Amino acid sequence: MILRASLSLLLVCAALPAQVAEKPLTNADIGGMIAAGLPESTVILAIQRAVERGNTRFDPSATGLVGLKNAGASEAILNTILLAPNLTPYEPSTAVPGLPTPRGFYAQAGGAFRALDSVVLWGDVNTHFGSTWKNFWSWDRAREDRRYSVAGAQAAARLGAGRPTLYLRSEHPTRGGWMLVRMTSEIDHREILAHVPDLFAKQARMSFDSGSPVPLEVTSTAADVVSLRPTVDLAPGEWLLFRFVDSSPWLMEGYAFEVGTT
Numbered sequence: 733m734i735l736r737a738s739l740s741l742l743l744v745c746a747a748l749p750a751q752v753a754e755k756p757l758t759n760a761d762i763g764g765m766i767a768a769g770l771p772e773s774t775v776i777l778a779i780q781r782a783v784e785r786g787n788t789r790f791d792p793s794a795t796g797l798v799g800l801k802n803a804g805a806s807e808a809i810l811n812t813i814l815l816a817p818n819l820t821p822y823e824p825s826t827a828v829p830g831l832p833t834p835r836g837f838y839a840q841a842g843g844a845f846r847a848l849d850s851v852v853l854w855g856d857v858n859t860h861f862g863s864t865w866k867n868f869w870s871w872d873r874a875r876e877d878r879r880y881s882v883a884g885a886q887a888a889a890r891l892g893a894g895r896p897t898l899y900l901r902s903e904h905p906t907r908g909g910w911m912l913v914r915m916t917s918e919i920d921h922r923e924i925l926a927h928v929p930d931l932f933a934k935q936a937r938m939s940f941d942s943g944s945p946v947p948l949e950v951t952s953t954a955a956d957v958v959s960l961r962p963t964v965d966l967a968p969g970e971w972l973l974f975r976f977v978d979s980s981p982w983l984m985e986g987y988a989f990e991v992g993t994t
Contacts, residue, residue, distance in 0.1 A: 827954035
């Protein structure tokens with residue numbers, strides 16, 4: 733039996749944690765939605781979604797509420813804004829001198845920081861089920877082959893040989909779950925071929941055609957910065973730093989870069 737997962741990138745991006753800057757929702761945004769004729773329920777849903785992402789910056793003062801009322805905000809919209817938490821604006825730390833302030837992964841190359849290519853990967857997944865002679869109709873064995881493809885023959889971020897230190901900047905950087913694997917280069921893309929020999933195992937193991945993942949030293953450099961450094965020198969070639977998204981076992985959040993010979 734073969735299962736092929738091929739969802740559109742536009743559909744799966746919503747499952748990823750925000751690693752790129754997102755403009756907070758403000759009174760002006762609400763006024764703009766009302767002026768555009770959006771239904772009350774849609775405006776309230778937009779507020780609730782922004783609250784879930786911790787991305788609101790409303791002015792709940794009397795002046796702010798009167799301004800929204802004059803713009804056509806209903807009682808329900810005004811009450812929703814009053815109940816929405818207002819978060820302190822994010823102030824990027826300066827613990828790593830020169831590290832860019834936008835969220836994302838960076839590495840130093842030639843004395844400057846380079847942003848790693850951010851990619852979202854939903855692989856082609858082939859799942860093979862099997863049974864034993866003891867219980868022919870049961871599915872007690874299953875293995876899976878996965879192919880993840882990154883467009884383009886080379887990454888834009890090119891680093892020198894050795895053990896580059898990679899910096900993740902975010903309000904709440906993710907420390908665990910990251911893997912660093914070498915990619916196989918093709919004419920117009922790069923790819924990773926992964927295999928899970930036993931999906932029913934308590935701790936399913938994954939292997940890669942390009943070799944085992946390189947162990948990483950993970951350090952919290954600041955409240956909003958985590959550094960990851962390979963424990964061995966990286967061979968020249970194309971590499972992918974990635975983790976699987978918790979809400980989907982096949983979806984990868986990744987950052988690509990190239991290691992050169994100099």
